[in-house]
Amino acid sequence: MNNKALILGIDFSSDFSQLAFLNDTGEPESISVGQDKHFLVPTVMFFNDELKEWSVGEEAINRSQRESGKVVTNLPEALFYDELKDQNRAMMKAYIAYFVKLAANYTNGQIIKSIVMTVDNLTVEIMECFYETIEALGYKKENTKILSHSESxxxxxxxxxxxxxxxxxxxxxxxxxxxxxxxxxxxxxxxxxxxxxxxxxxxxxxxxxxxxxxxxxxxxxxxxxxxxxxxxxxxxxxxxxxxxxxxxxxxxxxxxxxxxxxxxxxxxxxVKGAVYGAKELFYIxxxxxxxxxCKGRTKVNVSMEVNHQGSEKQLVLSKIGTNWYEAGAVAECILDKPTIAKFTIQSPITKESENFYIDLQDFPARKNKTVRIRIKFAYVNENKFAIEIKDIGFGEFYESSGKVVREEVTV
Structure with missing residues (x-):
């Protein structure tokens, strides 16, 4: 291990937050707050109206009792509110900066290389807020990750x-x-x-x-x-x-x-699971x-039936075990004739599979295999994905007809 670069884990839970890092033996070590073995930080934030600054944990509780401002306790759920996006980013920035400072003080100023944060309910709002904040604090997105508690x-x-x-x-x-x-x-x-x-x-x-x-x-x-x-x-x-x-x-x-x-x-x-996750993702x-x-990961394989060099093949669009917000695929195919597209959902756990179809009969019928389509696959949320199929034309010969079909499937 490089003892000058820290791998940090943060547990962002609704009652208490915790902090840990990967020590020189390659094992997670919890970081205490203050001199005592006090590892639990109340997940509470306070905004001072006069100083225009946020505080975290016990400091936030103490300041809220003697200063004028706003107390936020419904974290991390409070980060869901789009109408408070700027405030949410400011809160997340202050929250992560607080734990980064704790880690730096605990380890005598070691540089933080990677950060993994873990939350119970992994949502798009929290992920976007986390990654935007990480980059605003000067960390590279590829060196950070957000996991669900189940992954940890x-x-x-x-x-x-x-x-x-x-x-x-x-x-x-x-x-x-x-x-x-x-x-x-x-x-x-x-x-x-x-x-x-x-x-x-x-x-x-x-x-x-x-x-x-x-x-x-x-x-x-x-x-x-x-x-x-x-x-x-x-x-x-x-x-x-x-x-x-x-x-x-x-x-x-x-x-x-x-x-x-x-x-x-x-x-x-x-929190130690978050550090082990960081070790797995960024080190060894x-x-x-x-x-x-688990929660936060895709639960099935999804593929599309295509004809490749005269035989039927499965074009994989998504595999089980992928972080759902990262699962996606884009592919281009030649449509032999307007028909239907066949897709398969398969569970390696239960060994069950099922097919579903998307009707393409309204797509243009052109000669000599000149109907080119683009298939976009992405998850809408943890339990639902969307497939979009679009006619993209055929170079200089045919412009796109603009025909698009989109279907959402719950798994």
């Missing part, structure tokens, strides 16, 4: 001893916003290893208010949930994370869970033969 979870687990993930690995993250369930399973195929995470909120099972009302009853509810979960899935390790699991001892749940499996409790799994790739399938 995968990177963390894959970097543990294989005994941990020989079977399913369960993570329960209990914040004031609710209980989130993540279950990682590794599927081994001839083509690749697929690391798949199922994610769901368990608001119908347990809420933070249940802890405040009756911690013993909350423990019994979670014990019963774990009993069902452990009977349904073979689980080799369980991670308990979040403020909720530091309220009470959860003795019944832990007793149920600890039988013949590894059990861990801590708050820094996600140890899992290039693994396909990551």
């Amino acid at each position: 979870f995968i990177y963390y687990v894959l970097n543990q001893h294989k005994d941990v993930w020989v079977n399913n690995v369960l993570m329960l993250d209990f914040s004031q916003q609710g209980l989130v369930y993540r279950r990682l399973s590794i599927r081994h195929t001839r083509e690749a290893h697929i690391a798949d995470v199922e994610t769901k909120k368990l608001d119908d099972v347990l809420t933070f208010d249940n802890i405040k009302t009756d911690i013993d009853e909350a423990d019994k509810i979670l014990e019963d949930f774990m009993d069902e979960e452990l009977n349904e899935h073979v689980i080799s390790a369980v991670y308990f994370s979040g403020e909720g699991f530091y309220s009470g001892d959860w003795k019944n749940t832990l007793k149920k869970t600890c039988n013949n499996r590894r059990v861990f409790k801590g708050n820094n799994l996600i 790739s140890n899992f290039s033969d693994y396909i990551i399938s």
Whole structure:
């Protein structure tokens, strides 16, 4: 490792944020705030009306109690509002700059080479805000990345001893916003290893208010949930994370869970997973033969049937495990005659596939294979993609008819 260049991970969660870096041994190390072992930074920002500046964390809370200004607590969701775009960029810039300064102070001024930020809900608004801010702070986009919490979870687990993930690995993250369930399973195929995470909120099972009302009853509810979960899935390790699991001892749940499996409790799994992700993406790739399938990644392969040199082929437009906001393709084909375009959606996980068709019969009928079309493929969101097919003419011989068809498909 180059000890003069830092690889930094930031967990941007709605309750607390955390910071970690890749140390000289190649492992993530959490960065504390101040002299004490205090790793959790409240995800709160304050804008001073007079000084026109933002502050973060405990400083923001303290200043809001004695100064005039605006407190923002609904982060990172507040970054969704387009009408506040300029304010959002200013907030994100102050937020990242705060953690960059913390890292520089902690490491005696080492240069930061790469930054990976991880959030629970990965949206276009947050991604755009992050990358614009990163470039405004002087960092290159190609040296930065934004991941979902599920991606960070995968990177963390894959970097543990294989005994941990020989079977399913369960993570329960209990914040004031609710209980989130993540279950990682590794599927081994001839083509690749697929690391798949199922994610769901368990608001119908347990809420933070249940802890405040009756911690013993909350423990019994979670014990019963774990009993069902452990009977349904073979689980080799369980991670308990979040403020909720530091309220009470959860003795019944832990007793149920600890039988013949590894059990861990801590708050820094996600931020360390972001650092492992940065290591994988920017330093040394140890899992290039693994396909990551989780929230934030594409879940299927999408292809188009074409005729190449007299035989039917599949033109791949998107593969499973790609960050959905980066998944896209542009291809040009010759349309033999106005007909239909055939596409296939295939899941390497379930082995299921289905076809869908786009009608091209309204496209112009020209002689000698002179109908040239352009196919554009892109995801609209995590669960929906769009395909656009356009007549682009044929050089000097035929101008484009302007005919365009576009279809959106939910997967």
